[in-house]
Each structure stands twice: as C-alpha cells, then as structure tokens.
Amino acid sequence: MSFLANAFSITSKDIRLEFRGKESLSLMLFLSLLLLVIFNFALDIDRDNISLLAPGILWVIFAFSGILGMGRTSMAERDEEAYLSIVFSPASAESFYLGKVLSNLLFLIIMESFTIIFFAVLFDFERIIGSLLELVPSLILGTVGFSLIGTLFSFLSTTSKYGEVLLPFLYLPVVVPILLGGVSSMDIVLNETVGEGTGKWHQIMIAFDILYFSLSLLLFKYLIEE
Amino acid sequence: MKILELRGVKKRYHANSALNGIDLSIEKGNSLTVLGPNGSGKTTLLKILSGIMSPTEGKVIYKNNQASENDRKKEIFFLGHKNSLYNSLTVLENVNFVCRLFSRNNGDASVENILREYGLWERRNDPVGELSQGMKRRLAIAKGFLIDPDVFIMDEPFSGLDIRWRSSTLSKIKDFKRQKKSLILSTHLVVEGYELADYIAFLHRGKFLFIKKKEEVDIEEINGLFDSPEETLK
Numbered sequence: 001m002s003f004l005a006n007a008f009s010i011t012s013k014d015i016r017l018e019f020r021g022k023e024s025l026s027l028m029l030f031l032s033l034l035l036l037v038i039f040n041f042a043l044d045i046d047r048d049n050i051s052l053l054a055p056g057i058l059w060v061i062f063a064f065s066g067i068l069g070m071g072r073t074s075m076a077e078r079d080e081e082a083y084l085s086i087v088f089s090p091a092s093a094e095s096f097y098l099g100k101v102l103s104n105l106l107f108l109i110i111m112e113s114f115t116i117i118f119f120a121v122l123f124d125f126e127r128i129i130g131s132l133l134e135l136v137p138s139l140i141l142g143t144v145g146f147s148l149i150g151t152l153f154s155f156l157s158t159t160s161k162y163g164e165v166l167l168p169f170l171y172l173p174v175v176v177p178i179l180l181g182g183v184s185s186m187d188i189v190l191n192e193t194v195g196e197g198t199g200k201w202h203q204i205m206i207a208f209d210i211l212y213f214s215l216s217l218l219l220f221k222y223l224i225e226e
Numbered sequence: 227m228k229i230l231e232l233r234g235v236k237k238r239y240h241a242n243s244a245l246n247g248i249d250l251s252i253e254k255g256n257s258l259t260v261l262g263p264n265g266s267g268k269t270t271l272l273k274i275l276s277g278i279m280s281p282t283e284g285k286v287i288y289k290n291n292q293a294s295e296n297d298r299k300k301e302i303f304f305l306g307h308k309n310s311l312y313n314s315l316t317v318l319e320n321v322n323f324v325c326r327l328f329s330r331n332n333g334d335a336s337v338e339n340i341l342r343e344y345g346l347w348e349r350r351n352d353p354v355g356e357l358s359q360g361m362k363r364r365l366a367i368a369k370g371f372l373i374d375p376d377v378f379i380m381d382e383p384f385s386g387l388d389i390r391w392r393s394s395t396l397s398k399i400k401d402f403k404r405q406k407k408s409l410i411l412s413t414h415l416v417v418e419g420y421e422l423a424d425y426i427a428f429l430h431r432g433k434f435l436f437i438k439k440k441e442e443v444d445i446e447e448i449n450g451l452f453d454s455p456e457e458t459l460k
Binding site for chain 1 (some may be wrong): 278279280295296299300302303304308309310311312313314315319320324326327328330353362369394417
C-alpha cells in the first residue's frame with residue numbers, strides 16, 4: 001500500500017512542480033505546435049492525402065515533444081540533487097520509477113490531446129476527432145510505452161553532462177516498435193484499410209510495453225544509486 | 227548494540243581510489259565526527275554508510291543485518307552536501323513531501339515549530355528557489371530534525387550557515403544526541419566537530435589515520451593533522 005502511496009506522492013509532487021515551474025508540459029506543447037506549423041508549411045497536404053500523412057506526422061510529434069518533456073522532468077530531479085530526498089526516504093526505487101512514469105504519462109496524454117485537436121483544426125481534418133474512440137487503444141498503448149522507457153532513458157541522460165543532447169539518440173531507436181505500431185494502427189483506422197485489423201499491432205505494442213516495464217524496473221535502481 | 231558497521235570497505239572511481247579498506251563500527255547512541263582534508267574520502271564514506279553508494283569491495287552492515295532494507299531507510303537520514311530541495315516547490319511543500327515519504331504525520335504544530343526555530347516560518351509559502359543559500363541549508367537541516375531519524379548522517383552540516391544559525395544548529399544536534407540517537411558527521415569545523423563527537427576519526431587518502439575517543443585527542447593535534455598528517459603522527 002505504501003508502495004502506491006509513495007508513487008502517488010511523487011506524481012503529485014511532479015504535477016505541483018509543473019504547475020509552478022511550467023518547465024515540462026509548456027515546452028512539450030510549444031514544440032508540438034511548432035512542429036504542426038512546420039509540417040503545415042513544409043508538406044503539400046490536401047484532403048486527398050491528409051489521412052495518409054496524419055499518422056506519421058502525429059507520431060513524430062508525439063515522440064519528439066514527449067522526449068523533450070520527459071527530459072525536463074528528470075532534470076528537475078537532478079537540480080540540487082533534489083531526487084536524493086526520495087532516494088534516502090523509505091520509498092523504493094520501484095515506487096520512485098512508477099511515480100515518474102505516471103507523471104510523464106499524464107503530461108504526454110495532455111500533449112497528445114492538444115496536438116490532435118490542433119492538428120484537426122490546422123489541417124481541417126475533423127475526421128480524426130470522429131475516429132478518436134477507435135484510436136484510443138493504440139494511443140494509450142503507445143503513450144504508456146513512451147512513458148515507461150522514456151522515464152528510464154531521461155533519467156539515464158541526466159547522469160551525463162551532454163545527456164539532454166544524447167537523449168533522443170538513445171531513446172528514439174528503442175521506441176521504433178512503438179512508433180511503428182502507433183503509426184500503422186492509426187493508418188488502418190484513418191484509411192479504413194480493408195482486411196487489416198489493428199489487433200496485430202496492439203499485440204506488438206503490449207509486448208513491448210511489458211518488455212520496457214520489466215527492463216526499467218530492473219535497471220532504474222542502478223541509475224539512482226551513485 | 228552495533229548500529230552501523232563497515233568491514234574492509236574500498237571504493238574506487240575508475241583508476242582513483244577513494245577509500246582503501248575502511249573498518250568501522252558505530253554503537254547505538256554514539257556520535258562519530260569524521261575529519262580530514264579535502265578529497266580524503268569523507269563524502270564517499272558517508273554516502274556508503276547511508277546506503278546510497280555501494281562499496282567496490284567490503285561490507286556495510288546495519289544493525290547486525292537484523293533490520294530490513296525498508297527499516298534502514300526509515301531509520302537513517304542523510305543530509306548531503308547539496309540540500310536536496312525542489313526549487314519550484316514552497317518551503318512547506320518540500321517539508322510535507324518528505325514527511326509523506328517517511329510516513330511522518332508530525333502535525334502542523336511540529337512543522338510550524340521547527341520552521342520557526344530555523345527562521346523559515348515567515349517564508350513557508352515562498353518557493354525554495356527564492357531563498358538564500360543559507361536559508362536552503364537551514365531548511366535541509368530542519369527537514370532532518372522533523373523526520374527525527376535514529377541515525378543522522380550529516381555531510382558538512384554547517385556549510386553556508388552564519389554564526390547565529392551555526393550555533394543554534396549545534397545546540398539542536400546536541401539535543402538530538404541527548405535522545406541517545408546515533409550521529410555521524412563530517413565537517414571542516416574542527417571545534418564544532420569536536421564538540422559533537424564521542425569518537426573522532428581522521429581520514430587521509432581514503433584511510434583512517436585514527437579513530438579515537440574524543441578524550442584521547444586534542445584539538446591542537448587535529449589541527450596539526452590538517453597541515454601535515456604524516457609528520458604529526460610520527
């Protein structure tokens with residue numbers, strides 16, 4: 001019970017930190033808006049090809065904005081070695097990890113909702129809102145995967161002087177299966193591909209989520225130990 | 227009862243050796259002051275005692291291995307070189323967060339008392355980032371006393387404190403000692419370190435030059451050790 005209580009304390013502390021410092025979520029939202037505008041200018045998007053391009057654009061934004069925000073939440077822990085107040089407390093490394101995963105998950109969900117809404121407005125693609133219910137499973141599985149492995153890697157990156165620069169190089173190759181699953185299942189839903197279901201991709205994403213979770217649980221304690 | 231014990235502890239950072247075979251035993255209710263020049267391995271030793279750092283070789287034993295990892299974490303509080311505070315959270319939020327993790331429901335009155343004692347009550351709703359370095363240090367110390375651990379490990383507790391807060395922290399630590407709790411601290415301030423100690427250890431190049439009862443050492447001898455450890459011991 002105290003395991004979950006500690007994890008929730010850490011999550012609520014992160015929410016409060018974000019509310020005060022506006023360092024993570026605001027950066028994520030700003031980057032996703034910026035990328036949407038760049039894609040709007042850079043790509044020749046019209047009513048015919050929007051549903052083909054939307055999955056790729058959205059998941060690229062989710063991945064890049066997400067890793068930026070997760071990097072910031074981890075940096076906040078390293079400032080003045082604030083994370084040691086958790087490490088030296090009875091809270092276990094696993095509850096620390098879970099608390100950080102939950103707060104990252106929350107920020108990612110907010111960023112993704114914002115991105116999808118602005119995508120629909122900016123590209124005049126209301127159908128994505130209409131298909132939201134069908135998209136939710138792959139969005140959740142993908143976001144959970146991002147958060148599970150992103151929390152580990154973003155903490156890992158804070159141990160190095162050039163960590164924030166290195167983070168995307170470490171993180172992006174590892175989340176390729178999640179990106180692939182997210183893009184493909186969104187493509188199937190938006191383009192109503194005949195004969196193909198999203199089930200196969202969901203299974204792949206579930207498998208990777210479990211793998212990321214198990215690996216991170218094992219490794220996180222070594223990251224916070226000096 | 228032995229509360230903390232080190233057996234043959236060595237710590238290496240790549241090619242550099244920070245600790246070279248440390249044996250140490252601390253009885254419940256005793257206090258140990260670790261003195262030594264910069265780079266002698268004091269912080270590494272304290273981090274290993276607190277459990278945040280694993281030794282490269284050797285063993286750390288807490289309560290004769292009869293306490294669980296969770297008990298150890300509940301009963302030991304480490305005040306590091308840095309203050310371990312969240313700059314964007316307020317003074318009260320920082321304190322409450324740590325109390326929640328330690329499952330300490332001290333009540334508002336004791337939080338208010340300790341913050342008043344450290345001159346921080348008026349600033350309780352200010353973000354920690356707006357406090358001076360000295361105030362942050364006071365808050366970090368206050369947090370430790372609020373947790374009221376069985377073993378308080380302090381790395382340079384007086385750094386950044388002016389003379390007024392140094393003396394009130396000194397008397398607060400003395401009160402803590404009177405409760406028969408264990409204290410391990412490192413400091414550059416020989417007089418304060420001496421005053422708080424039951425035992426004094428002098429660390430030089432990762433090895434203890436001595437661990438003695440306070441009565442067996444005098445301050446002059448310790449000061450001499452800082453200048454030239456080998457010569458003084460000859």
